[in-house]
Structures are given as C-alpha cells and as structure tokens.
Amino acid sequence: MKGRESGMPEEDYWQSFFDADGVVETLFDAAGVAGDLVEFGCGYGTFTLPAARCTRGVVTALDIEPLMVARVRQKAEAQALHNVRAEIRDFVSQGTGLVSATQSHAMIFNLLHLEQPLALLREAHRTLHCGGTVAVMHWRSDVPTPRGPSLDIRPRPEQCQAWLYAVGFTDIRQVDVQAFSPYHFALLATR
Ligand SMILES: C[S@@+](CC[C@H](N)C(=O)[O-])C[C@H]1O[C@@H](n2cnc3c(N)ncnc32)[C@H](O)[C@@H]1O
Numbered sequence: 445m446k447g448r449e450s451g452m453p454e455e456d457y458w459q460s461f462f463d464a465d466g467v468v469e470t471l472f473d474a475a476g477v478a479g480d481l482v483e484f485g486c487g488y489g490t491f492t493l494p495a496a497r498c499t500r501g502v503v504t505a506l507d508i509e510p511l512m513v514a515r516v517r518q519k520a521e522a523q524a525l526h527n528v529r530a531e532i533r534d535f536v537s538q539g540t541g542l543v544s545a546t547q548s549h550a551m552i553f554n555l556l557h558l559e560q561p562l563a564l565l566r567e568a569h570r571t572l573h574c575g576g577t578v579a580v581m582h583w584r585s586d587v588p589t590p591r592g593p594s595l596d597i598r599p600r601p602e603q604c605q606a607w608l609y610a611v612g613f614t615d616i617r618q619v620d621v622q623a624f625s626p627y628h629f630a631l632l633a634t635r
Pocket residue numbers: 445446447449450451452484485486487488489490491506507508509512533534535536537552553554555558
C-alpha cells in the first residue's frame with residue numbers, strides 16, 4: 445500500500461530543496477558507510493545516485509511507482525552507476541525481499557509519515573548487519589517549509605528517535621544537515 449501523502453511534485457522542484465550530494469556525504473561520513481545499502485522509497489533517485497557514487501557496494505532502491513523506478517534506472521545507466529539496483533516493490537506489504545543482516549546502511553528519507561513507521565523501521569533493522577546504520581531524514585515541523593506532509597502526521601525528531609529505540613536501534617544521534625537541506629532534520633542509528 446502506498447504511504448499516505450507520499451506523492452511527488454515535479455522533479456526539478458523536488459530537487460531544489462536539497463543539495464543531495466552534501467546530505468549523503470555528510471551522513472555517510474558520520475555513519476562510516478561501507479558496503480551494500482537499501483533505500484526505502486527512492487522516488488526520483490535524488491539520494492540514490494549520490495549514494496551510489498559514495499560506495500562501491502550495491503544500492504538497492506525500492507519504490508512502489510514503476511515510473512520512479514524507471515527514471516532511477518535510466519539515470520543510473522546514463523551516469524554509468526552500475527551498482528544501482530532499482531526495483532518496483534511495495535515494502536509495506538512485501539518487505540524488501542533482502543536477506544537478513546546483509547546491508548551496511550538503510551536510507552529512509554521523507555517517508556516516516558506513512559501509516560506503518562514501526563513496521564518499516566523493523567524491516568530496515570532486519571536487513572542491517574550488526575553495526576549497520578539507518579539514516580532517517582524528514583521535513584522539519586519547527587520552521588515553515590515549502591513542501592512536506594501535513595503537520596499532524598509529520599514526525600518530529602523525538603518521535604523518530606522513540607520509534608528507532610522501540611525496534612531495537614541504539615546510539616541514536618542527530619546529524620546536522622542544515623547546510624545542505626535547511627528544511628530537514630536527520631538522525632542516524634545503529635543496529
Ligand atoms: C515523498 S517521496 C520521497 C522520495 C525519496 N525518499 C526522496 O526523499 O527524494 C516517497 C516515495 O515513497 C514511495 N512509496 C510510498 N509508499 C511506498 C510503499 N508502500 N512501497 C514502496 N514505495 C513507496 C513513493 O512512491 C515515493 O516515491
């Protein structure tokens with residue numbers, strides 16, 4: 445089931461909210477990412493392609509929308525990023541399909557307002573090996589933002605932190621991505 449309020453505006457408008465390379469490099473440096481990773485809800489691949497440039501591992505990018513997946517595949521091919529595996533998948537009803545404890549990192553960006561945040565985080569936790577990390581980024585609620593889900597379903601950092609703890613993550617820390625994405629907060633947590 446597609447998560448509530450998870451549709452996308454035009455690509456250029458969406459990309460204008462982030463310096464995606466800066467966000468990914470900041471998070472990867474903080475997390476020490478090395479190895480395969482999974483992205484839940486890759487959308488246009490805004491963060492998929494920067495991630496693929498930052499790792500030699502395989503980047504599994506999942507989205508329920510065939511058009512999004514097709515665009516990510518096209519861009520990865522055009523940029524000769526052969527480590528991107530973009531797949532059409534409903535991770536809410538089907539999970540990721542990845543073998544347990546095989547991933548070094550999981551990216552969950554602009555998505556945790558969906559109906560089943562705990563199930564999603566549990567699935568991320570299952571896929572990560574011990575010491576693997578998850579990055580959660582979402583629209584801030586404490587400043588006006590040009591986009592983002594309704595404030596009543598938009599999770600705050602404290603809420604995300606509580607969910608991360610609830611499914612077994614530890615060492616939860618906030619990472620400053622303001623220089624690259626002023627409308628967002630970001631958290632890292634370790635399995
Ligand atoms: C708001 S967009 C964020 C895209 C990307 N994470 C980013 O920040 O640029 C959410 C994406 O999640 C996808 N999505 C929503 N529910 C999903 C589900 N159940 N399974 C797979 N993808 C889903 C949507 O199609 C959409 O592309």
